[in-house]
Amino acid sequence: MKEKLNGRRVVAYAFHPHVLYVLCSLLTAAHGLSDEQREFQKVAFDFAANEMAPHMAEWDEKEMFPIETMRKAAQLGFGGIYVQPDVGGSGLSRLDTSVIFEALSTGCVSTTAYISIHNMCAWMIDTFGNTEQREKFCPDLCSMEKFASYCLTEPGSGSDAASLLTTAQLKGDHYILNGSKAFISGGGDTDVYVVMCRTGGKGPKGISCLVVEKETPGLSFGKKEKKVGWNSQPTRAVIFEDCAVPVTNRLGEEGQGFGIAMKGLNGGRINIASCSLGAAHACVQLARDHLLVRKQFGETLSNNQFLQFKLAEMATKLVASRLLVREAATALQESRSDAVSLCSMAKLFVTDECFNICNQALQMHGGYGYLKDYAVQQFVRDIRVHQILEGTNEVMRMIISRNLLTES
Structure with missing residues (x-):
């Protein structure tokens, strides 16, 4: 169509x-x-x-x-x-x-x-x-009558999330928020903001979690970012200027916010890896269909052994990636001791491998793959950011190695 x-x-x-x-x-x-x-x-x-x-x-x-x-x-x-x-x-x-x-x-x-x-x-x-x-x-x-955004990253704290600077000072029965969050998915178009902010001293133990509603005075938003992919969702800075949030909107106790944020991200890493699986799944389909109909040198590309082998590798990496994600999901559901490492492994391995699958599918399309008339390029653009968000893949390596080196 x-x-x-x-x-x-x-x-x-x-x-x-x-x-x-x-x-x-x-x-x-x-x-x-x-x-x-x-x-x-x-x-x-x-x-x-x-x-x-x-x-x-x-x-x-x-x-x-x-x-x-x-x-x-x-x-x-x-x-x-x-x-x-x-x-x-x-x-x-x-x-x-x-x-x-x-x-x-x-x-x-x-x-x-x-x-x-x-x-x-x-x-x-x-x-x-x-x-x-x-x-x-x-x-x-x-019911999605209202939509939510997750607010952890700041202009000066990305991978080092525990260094965040947004402050929440307690005054009576409200916290007064000041600071800003960066790269917030849905920012400006969503209704509920789950915000990590500093209510105490430096480090993770000084961080708390507040739920901020959109119409709260002092809450504003930056310009809509122009992105390579993920264009069906807006991304903006979320800005707090003497933004008064009721104490009743605090999740958990003061100082528990960083732990809440990290527990959310463990599941988020499985979720984003699962989204990568879907992109790779679709791209294997697109590549297979293209090989079956595109002709060069008098025969379809599906008869080219090199491309046959590439398609086989793509399918194998997709299945291996899926198995790792499902193992991590099961570990998290069961609260196993290896859950954090497996979630990090799944996010690292699957977002890398699935991007490679999508990129190879684009290559198989030749020049057509670079045209916006063909879906494969959009999967490549949309999936690239998965190696960055929910904790960069470099941070995933840090988490995995730290857990290995501290095992008794």
Whole structure:
């Protein structure tokens, strides 16, 4: 399907749900899953193919935040996947969540990645909030009547998150926030901001977590960033200038914020790795289809042994990546001692390998792969940032090696 967009020809990238589900079986995406997991995996694949993929190029080109599509996803239970059912969540496991995000990302990585961040924020409120906080925020987040953003990174503190400078000074029954957050997904367009701020001294023990609502006086936003990918979600600075937030919006006790942030990120790393799996899954499909129809030197590229071997390597790396993500998801769900290391390993290995798969798929398309008429280039652009956010892959190496060197 093609349409005119700002005078340029743009292809609406559509994948038939049956084709993707068949490929899912070929690449063992459904292997080892229960009947229930296979069913909601199929629901997610169908939603990706029917509601996301046909609009993926337009969302990217026009930088549209597809609120109504995400609310449709929430009607399927995807707004609070691992939030408890008593406040509107689906109550599913981390493995279930990974399966869903992988499937959704075959339709649009950028949109699914935002949904994963939203889910992480909802889970943090559900897990660390009290009864009143859970009942106030979670139902609207799970239905996606309201959207959430995660606010940790600052202009001067990225990988060194514990050095953050945004302050929250207690005055009566309010905290007065001052400072700014950088690279916030959804910033300015979302309703709830889960903010890490300094209520005490230096280091991680001085950090607390506040939930800031959009209409709070003193809350403002920077300009919308122009990005290489992830264009279906806005990214802005979030700015606090004498922003008064009720003490009742604090998650946990003072000084617990850094721990809350890191526990959120453990799941976030699995989520973003799962989004990378979906991109790679779609790109293997696109590469295979291209090899079967593109002719050079009198025969289709599928007869070229070098390209056959490359496709085999791509499929093998995809399956290996999926197995690692699912092991990490299971470890986190079970609160195993190796969960943090496995989450870091999954994020490191899978985002690297899946980017390589997508990039190789683009190469297989030749010059066509560099045209915006072809979906493969958007997967490459959208997936590149996964090696940076939720903790850079260099930081993942630090976490893994530190845990190995401190094992008794």
